[in-house]
Amino acid sequence: MFKPTPRHIATALLAAGILSGCSLAPQYVRPQAPIATAYPGDAAAQPGSSAGAPQSADAANAVDTITLGWRQFFPEPRLQALIADALENNRDLRTAALNIQEARAQYNIQSADRLPTIDAVAAGSRAPTGTGNNIATSYQVGLSLASFELDFFGRVRNLSAAALNQYLATEEARQAAQISLVAQVAQAYLAERAFAEQQTLAQSTLEGRQSAYKLAQKRFEVGATSALDLRLNDTLVQSARIALATLARQRAQAGNALTLLVGKPLADEPAGPTLSEQNLVTDIPAGLPSDLLTRRPDIRAAELQLKAANANIGAARAAFFPRISLTAGVGTVSNQLSGLFKAGTMAWTVAPQLVLPIFDAGRNRGNLNLAEVRKDLAVVAYEKSIQTAFREVADALVARGSLDEQIDAQQAFLDAQAERLKLADLRYQNGVASSIEVLDAQRDLFAAQQSLVQTRLLRLTNAIDLYRALGGGLNESAALAPTAAK
Known part of the structure; x- marks a missing residue:
């Protein structure tokens, strides 16, 4: 039996390591x-720039702005507490x-195949020798x-690389x-705050209409008004009741949705500010479309x-x-247990094996x-993730300007x-209307x-959509002064 020295084995392993640098994976x-070079309606994008061109100073500042953490983007303490609970319990x-x-465990398993596995081995055997009743005994101890x-x-290296990229993609997905x-x-x-605000308006409106109905009823009883006027006042009262009940249900359901996201029952705390008082950041520069390739973890995962x-491959x-x-x-x-560690019992073995595929019924070609x-x-999925991200940013940018104008017009x-209403009531009191x-x-x-x-809610939701679409929300170290929403 060939018994190589440790030098032979070390040389063989070194040669294997050098040769393993060969890879058949495509470069x-x-x-x-597959996106345009600028967002529609984005003033921060530079005209004529390409998706792979270097960023301008304004675009670079836009990237820095998007890295602000969610604690800076959402400065309200109650909302911060809810987000923190959700990150812990969702x-x-x-x-x-x-x-x-x-x-990670899968990658560790796969990467372990790139290094040799060395085991401690201890074995003993007894078997007839074939001559008479003699029994051959052998004991062995060593490393294999x-x-x-x-x-x-x-x-093996490509399988390990594939497992590593899968692991990193999973981290990006998280x-x-x-x-x-x-x-x-x-x-x-x-959404819960919007329903609460609408519910307060509905409650106030119902109380006002109930007072007006009582006054109309008294006027009807003395013949100062018609039954039609009384019934019209009654319909307003009932419609306010319907609106109040509907908003109470919607607010409760919004609270249930929030509880599911947070992952635990909501604590009883004072109500948060109204939508007009929310001071989350709304003026977010978008930068260049190419920024999405590094900002958005879903694109990096793809x-x-x-x-x-x-x-x-x-x-x-x-x-x-x-x-x-x-x-x-x-x-x-040794043939005796007591002689295992005596001089002259050392043994080395090497058993290389070569497997050359000859006929596999097309299995390798199929693989x-x-x-x-x-x-x-994967290429299609990657391109689709970029297109989806571009559309989300573009939709949010297009909506941002129109929503600002809509709020002004709605106010x-x-x-x-x-x-x-003030003039109509004055005309009615004077008998003109x-x-x-x-x-x-x-x-x-x-x-x-x-x-x-509802329009204020849409504007705030649009700012959150843009913030998410641009890949913000991870870094909590950057600070930016919030801008009050309209």
């Missing part, structure tokens, strides 16, 4: 971003964290190298889930999945080439085709309706009040 090239985020642990693959063509969770909690909280698919290609594995051992062998198709799918409309004119003005004023609250 990775990031696909061109079950979807816990699932994302566990997925990271799973991917269990079938270590000499990765000449990078199969960050994307965190950004989404922060935005969802903020939107659910603002690219890492693409890199993993690219590495799997290298592993599939390596399956067409010979696979060489090495089994070796060193230790002592390669599968790997190439999965890479093509002016509300002021006009309030003045109309009928009560129908007053009742119509009351109805329209209530609708205008409700619409203004």
Whole structure:
């Protein structure tokens, strides 16, 4: 039996390490971003710039702005507490964290194949010798190298690279889930605040209409008004009751949605400020579309999945080439247990094995085709993630300007309706107009009040959508003075 020295084994392992630098994976090239060079309506984007061009100073400042953390973007203490609880207790985020642990464990398993596995071995055997009743006894103790693959063509290395990119993609997915969770909690909280504000308006309106109905009833009893006027006042009371009951239900459901996101029952705390008093950051510069490639963790995750698919092609290609594995051992062998560590019992063994695929019924070709198709799918998914991100930012930018104008117009409309009601009531008191004119003005004023609250909610939600779409929400170290919402 050939008994090589430790120098022989070290030389073989060194050669295997050098040769394992060979890789059959295609050279990775990031696909061109299939988006326009500027956002529609974005003043921060530089005209004529390309998606891969260097950023201007303004665009670079925009990136710095987006890195502000959610504590700076949402300065209200109650909302901050809700977001912090959600980050700690939300079950979807816990699932994302566990997925990271799973991917990390998978990568550790796969990367371990790149290094030899050395085991301590102790064995004993007894067997007949075939002559008479003699029994042969053998004892062995030592170290063994269990079938270590000499990765000449990078199969193991590419599998390890694929597992690493899968692990990193899972981490990016968790960050994307965190950004989404922060935005969802903020939107659910603002929705609850909007319903609360509308409910207060409805309660005040109901009380006012009930007082007006009692007055109309007294006037009807003395013959100063008609039954039609009384019934019209009654319809306004009932419509206010309907609105109040509807808003109470919607507010309770919004609270339930917020509780689910936070992951625990909501603490009894004083109500937060109204929507007009919310001071979250609304003026967010968008920068260049190419910024999304580094800002958004979901895009980074999609690219890492693409890199993993690219590495799997290298592993599939390596399956067409010979696979060489090495089994070796060193230790002592003796036919007596007491003689294991005596002089002259040392033994070395090396057993290389070469496997050359000859006929596999197309299995290797099928695996390669599968790997190439999965890479093509990963390219499409990567490009789709970029297009989706671009659309989300573009939609938020387009809505931002129109919502600012809509709030101004809605406030002016509300002021006009309030003045109309004041004049209609004055005309009614002087006998110039009928009560129908007053009742119509009351109805329209209530609708205008409700619409203004909804428009303010849309404006704040739009700011959150833009913040999330631009990839903000992770860094909590940066600070930015908040701008009061309209």
